[in-house]
Amino acid sequence: MDLKRKLIVQGLLKVENSGFSNLVLSSLIDGDDLSSIDKAFVSKVFYGTIERKITLNYILQRFISKPLKKLDKEVLAIMQSALYQMLYMNSVPSHAAINQAVSLCPVFKKTSAKGLVNAVLRKADGFDISVADFADEKERICVTYSISGEIADIIMKDWPDEYEVILSGMFNAPALNININTTKITPADYRKLLDEQGVEYITTPLDNCLEITASGAVTKLPGFTEGYFFVQGITSRYAVQSAGIKQGDRVLDLCAAPGGKTFAAGIILNGTGSITSCDPNPSRHVLIQNGAQRLGLENITTLENYGQVYREELCGRDVIICDVPCSGIGIIPKKPDLRYKKMDDLEELYTTQAAILKTAGRYLKTNGRLVYSTCTINKAENQQQIEKFLAENENFRLVKQDCPVPGSINDDNMVTFLPSRGNCDGFFIAVLEKVW
DSSP, X not given: OXXXXXXXXXXXXXXXXXXXXXXXXXXXXXXXXXXXXXXXXHHHHHHHHHHTHHHHHHHHHHTOSSOGGGSOHHHHHHHHHHHHHHHHOXXXXXXXXXXXXXXXXXXXXXXXXXXXXXHHHHHHTTOOGGGOOOSSHHHHHHHHTTOOHHHHHHHHHHOTXXXXXXXXXXXXXXXXXXXXXXXXXXXXXXXXXXXXXXXXEEEOSSTTEEEEOSOSOGGGSTTTTTTOEEEOOHHHHHXXXXXXXXTTOEEEETTOTTOHHHHHHHHHHTTSSEEEEEESOHHHHHHHHHHHHHHTOOSEEEEEOOTTSOOGGGOSXXXXXXXXXXXXXXXXXXXXXXXXXXXXXXXXXXXXXXXXXXXXXXXXXXXXXXXXXXXXXXXXXXXXXXXXXHHHOTTEEEOOOOOOSTTOEESSSEEEEOTTTSSSOOEEEEXXXXXO
């Protein structure tokens, strides 16, 4: 019995029972039972099986007479993970994946399914999804790119000329970017430190932001303990840069946890001014507090607060950051669970976003800037929210943006990042200025 493949199936079963894939994976590979190579294998097959689930199920169903929902969950998980290896991993021979899948059946007390697993996987081997006959374009998109119908509807409507390219790009994990903490070390000195330790990286168009191309844990990078950097995607880094923060500013981060934008703002302030970082869940404040302590940023205060609820004591801020709750479509490449989100709470989400934006506008001082951002590419959460806000608030205007990040889209000074156009998250940023 192959331990790593057993762990993969156990993990898939946990996710099926409403577990979050990132937490499940951590529980699978923590400890010393697996080598680093085996941990990498478990991670790839576990996440890959989840992100390709609709495609895998469609293929398996073609060779099974009864509905998949009537199969034992253990048997289905065994076949899903094996088929993923056969179709998407050149390093695993089909016969090896099939043999290992069959051997897993007794491990999960499903010995009677050995014949079924063997027969179905042999028939499914090498199946080409591109030649399948679909009822319509939406079904083809959902099956080919393993995405829920609700998400397909949004992307096909909002991006009619490039929805297939966008969905294809959602199988590519975004780059690992770090933001150098210039309150402790200069970018030149930190790059020298990386060079000395042989850590490969690429500079980016944004100040202090590097793309780490080396493999390995972030915590093992030089200077982690000393607080020389923190992890932040290039899109989030640009969102903070676009705010035009100046030393001495009073900054309000209305939806702050886990704290990346707060930390980026704190580095710019360099010990001056202040940052109030809000989250309604006190347990998430620890993430901000621990990060600020590691980075040595002492002008950050956390506050239990709902962004849509007005509090007079928060008024008069120079800069407000609103990274509002959203559908998360833009971060599907690193959170495969989101592929199957039903989106049945969108109307409530739109209302919450609009309420947070309205409240934020009341906190901002004249000539101050408000950054509205999301990690989605749903225009109803992005451009349409800004257009509605501006129509209702004549004392605000959009600030001109000149984003240097390759692949970014500037739509009337509202910037969108697509996973397919850059090695980054799908993201939206608009910067508003309060004129009077």
